[in-house]
Amino acid sequence: MKGRGLTYLCFVLCLLQLSLSSCGDDDLKTAAKLSDKSILNRDRTKNVDIIYSDSAKVKAQGFAPILDKVMPANGGGYQEMPKGIKINFIDEFTKIKGSITSDYAIMRDTEKIATFKKNVVVVNETLTFNTEELVWDQNKRMFFSPKGVVTKPDGTVLNAVDFSATEDFSVINWVNGSGETYVPNNFGQ
Incomplete structure (x- = not known):
């Protein structure tokens, strides 16, 4: 009987040790996020289809697998797309005239600034632009990036x-750049 009780006690202690060892850093990080007092509210929506219009005309349509609408305690809410986004730009005939894709995006409501990060690709009829960060300032109606690669349909490649x-994207500018361009055989004739 004494040996059986000792075996049972060892079994219970092993189970207790296994259950305690399953508590790792990841669980503690998750708990810290859940108890974060700086976030008042976080609403998650999956498979989001976003329409952007200006003067009652659809200008763009975006798709995001996850959209988190976050309201910090200090105000200044934002929308975060942690799994990326794809935005199609639409012309007056509802045809897609270009797109932006990225692995991550955040839209700050108060500043009206959207930041696209990680594997950002802009495509339209006149260029493809690859970068790791692209910022859209809605007030200025401009895009900005610290650096990136512009590829034109003729094969021209510019490091901007x-x-x-x-x-x-009808007008693009950069301060410094380098690259390769192709000149037709009949140039100057």
């Missing part, structure tokens, strides 16, 4: 520093 573009 301090890149900026109008909201429709």
